[in-house]
Amino acid sequence: MGKIQLKSVTKAFGGVKVIPNLDLDIEDGEFVVFVGPSGCGKSTLLRLIAGLEDMTSGTILIDGKDATNLPPAQRRLAMVFQSYALYPHMSVRKNIAFPLMMAKMDKAEMNRRVENAAKILNLADYIDRRPGQLSGGQRQRVAIGRAIVREPAAFLFDEPLSNLDAALRVGMRLEISELHQRLKTTMIYVTHDQVEAMTMADKIVVLRAGNIEQVGSPLELYSRPRNTFVAGFIGSPKMNLMSGAHARQHDAATVGVRPEHMDLSTSDGLWRGEVKVAEHLGSDTFLHVDSKDHEEPLTVRANGEFQVKAGDVVYMTPQADKMHRFDDKGLAIG
Amino acid sequence: MATQHSQKLARSMMAPSVIALLIWMAVPLAMTLYYSTLGYSLYNPISTPFVGIENYTYFLTDPTFIAALTNTMVLVVGVLVITIGGGILLALLLDQDIYGVNIVRLLVIAPFFVMPTVAALVWKNMMMNPVYGVIGQSMSAIGLAPIDWMTDVPLLSIILIVAWQWLPFATLILLTSLQSLSSDQKEAAEMDGAGALSIFWYITLPHMSRAITVVILIQTIFLLSIFAEILVTTNGGPGAQSTNITYLVYQQAISFGDIGAASAGGIVAVILANIVAIFLIKAIGKNLDA
Numbered sequence: 327m328g329k330i331q332l333k334s335v336t337k338a339f340g341g342v343k344v345i346p347n348l349d350l351d352i353e354d355g356e357f358v359v360f361v362g363p364s365g366c367g368k369s370t371l372l373r374l375i376a377g378l379e380d381m382t383s384g385t386i387l388i389d390g391k392d393a394t395n396l397p398p399a400q401r402r403l404a405m406v407f408q409s410y411a412l413y414p415h416m417s418v419r420k421n422i423a424f425p426l427m428m429a430k431m432d433k434a435e436m437n438r439r440v441e442n443a444a445k446i447l448n449l450a451d452y453i454d455r456r457p458g459q460l461s462g463g464q465r466q467r468v469a470i471g472r473a474i475v476r477e478p479a480a481f482l483f484d485e486p487l488s489n490l491d492a493a494l495r496v497g498m499r500l501e502i503s504e505l506h507q508r509l510k511t512t513m514i515y516v517t518h519d520q521v522e523a524m525t526m527a528d529k530i531v532v533l534r535a536g537n538i539e540q541v542g543s544p545l546e547l548y549s550r551p552r553n554t555f556v557a558g559f560i561g562s563p564k565m566n567l568m569s570g571a572h573a574r575q576h577d578a579a580t581v582g583v584r585p586e587h588m589d590l591s592t593s594d595g596l597w598r599g600e601v602k603v604a605e606h607l608g609s610d611t612f613l614h615v616d617s618k619d620h621e622e623p624l625t626v627r628a629n630g631e632f633q634v635k636a637g638d639v640v641y642m643t644p645q646a647d648k649m650h651r652f653d654d655k656g657l658a659i660g
Numbered sequence: 661m662a663t664q665h666s667q668k669l670a671r672s673m674m675a676p677s678v679i680a681l682l683i684w685m686a687v688p689l690a691m692t693l694y695y696s697t698l699g700y701s702l703y704n705p706i707s708t709p710f711v712g713i714e715n716y717t718y719f720l721t722d723p724t725f726i727a728a729l730t731n732t733m734v735l736v737v738g739v740l741v742i743t744i745g746g747g748i749l750l751a752l753l754l755d756q757d758i759y760g761v762n763i764v765r766l767l768v769i770a771p772f773f774v775m776p777t778v779a780a781l782v783w784k785n786m787m788m789n790p791v792y793g794v795i796g797q798s799m800s801a802i803g804l805a806p807i808d809w810m811t812d813v814p815l816l817s818i819i820l821i822v823a824w825q826w827l828p829f830a831t832l833i834l835l836t837s838l839q840s841l842s843s844d845q846k847e848a849a850e851m852d853g854a855g856a857l858s859i860f861w862y863i864t865l866p867h868m869s870r871a872i873t874v875v876i877l878i879q880t881i882f883l884l885s886i887f888a889e890i891l892v893t894t895n896g897g898p899g900a901q902s903t904n905i906t907y908l909v910y911q912q913a914i915s916f917g918d919i920g921a922a923s924a925g926g927i928v929a930v931i932l933a934n935i936v937a938i939f940l941i942k943a944i945g946k947n948l949d950a
Contacts, residue, residue: 376851378847378851397850398847398850398851399850399853399854403851404851405848407844407847407848409842409844411842411844411845411847412845412848413845413848413849413862413863413866414867415866415867415869416862424849424852424854425852425853428852428853428858429853472848472852
């Protein structure tokens with residue numbers, strides 16, 4: 327079981343309010359991702375849930391029981407740190423067994439759980455080495471191993487992949503998703519990488535300055551962003567946001583079109599522009615286009631190969647049904 | 661950096677200091693070895709006959725030698741235990757975020773700046789004197805019989821004085837080590853269910869092991885040659901109760917005027933120091949590997 331509820335939680339460091347007022351329900355077995363730009367309070371929120379920071383006010387319930395004043399060890403949560411936080415003088419086996427040793431579990435059960443975790447995470451080959459002799463990805467696995475042996479109510483991940491190189495990150499992302507499928511335990515995952523959020527989450531919580539901007543499934547956030555911030559944050563490359571005359575045509579203060587929702591042509595279309603940079607990825611082509619009709623350069627994505635180079639003229643037509651409209655407060659209309 | 665030309669240049673530039681150091685070390689050692697084979701008394705310096713190993717047999721069979729050897733070891737071990745135990749406690753305290761911690765740190769380090777003779781005299785006359793010393797007066801005030809430190813427990817007195825002097829060094833080294841422990845590790849242990857004592861035992865102490873090794877090695881080198889504190893407080897006495905090897909060598913040379921025996925004692929001290937060094941490196945040096 328791992329149902330976590332936050333009720334009017336606030337947190338201030340000195341005079342600075344990092345989290346002004348926040349309510350959130352996390353269901354049992356859910357994979358929830360906190361995402362937002364640096365300094366949005368997502369790590370602080372995770373540490374509040376873990377009990378590593380005291381809340382200024384508010385309540386946290388774990389499985390319906392008040393855990394506001396419980397010390398971290400009694401919340402039955404396990405955390406994986408960005409720096410892995412392995413114990414450098416202990417072997418991998420001892421690192422993983424440490425929480426069990428602290429719980430004074432008997433030897434046989436302890437060994438069974440450690441072996442099991444090692445099997446799940448493919449740690450068996452280096453179980454007697456020390457963390458210093460392992461690569462970043464292996465260390466990450468050990469840190470996860472140390473978390474799963476406790477069979478916690480929920481896992482907390484604090485930007486676990488940000489110290490890994492790009493290729494390894496994709497691999498670990500898959501492994502963590504598979505782990506979630508397998509264990510079906512609640513997971514809370516903090517990241518600033520919206521790709522990680524989109525690919526892993528059941529539910530994404532978008533944070534800005536300690537406030538929740540939107541909560542929803544990845545596709546909900548993608549297709550119905552609640553405001554311009556979420557619209558700009560979710561999706562890669564970023565949504566094109568336009569104000570002024572174009573927006574007024576659609577009775578809105580701002581309109582947004584995602585790069586993949588524009589039809590490209592070299593002969594005719596609604597907006598004419600000149601290609602500034604063309605990024606040919608093979609599977610996709612990203613064009614950064616300067617258009618006289620717009621103040622900001624536009625980003626357009628074409629599927630597959632689209633043969634243009636810098637300086638060429640292209641025509642773009644937004645797909646009318648994929649337009650996003652926002653009012654003068656930045657909130658979505660309709 | 662690594663061209664042949666620059667290597668040659670580096671070697672020739674270093675040569676003068678290397679040669680000076682070699683002479684500095686080799687000449688006194690050779691002289692001491694040479695004197696240790698002579699019957700050289702300051703009361704009759706005209707005649708210095710060659711006597712072979714007689715000085716060594718004399719020095720090593722002197723009953724005071726065994727006493728001095730034991731005293732040296734007790735002194736070293738005693739001071740190490742106090743400074744490392746106390747140093748860890750003080751370092752843990754000073755690592756806390758308390759008001760005015762910078763001033764407290766400065767005060768803790770202060771004893772290290774007091775020169776050994778001064779420190780020992782202050783302790784002898786103002787702290788440990790049974791009549792007007794602070795300790796004696798406080799004991800009298802609560803109705804206890806004051807201790808005559810320098811007469812009744814001379815070696816313990818010297819251990820306390822030396823420990824007071826070296827505590828700041830140990831504290832400082834251990835504090836820097838403590839400050840390099842990442843808070844993530846402590847937090848991870850906290851989430852894993854470790855209490856304050858378990859965190860200290862399983863996380864903090866192993867993290868400090870390298871610093872503790874450094875403190876033991878450096879302090880041992882200096883503690884083997886404690887001299888000034890003994891000279892100005894107990895003069896090695898009563899009897900030989902607070903005489904260590906260094907002080908015994910001094911006594912041979914200055915009190916008894918026997919340069920030959922003193923030189924032999926000096927060589928014995930060098931050999932002993934090396935034995936201790938090898939033993940220490942074997943026993944705890946592995947902590948220094950990365």
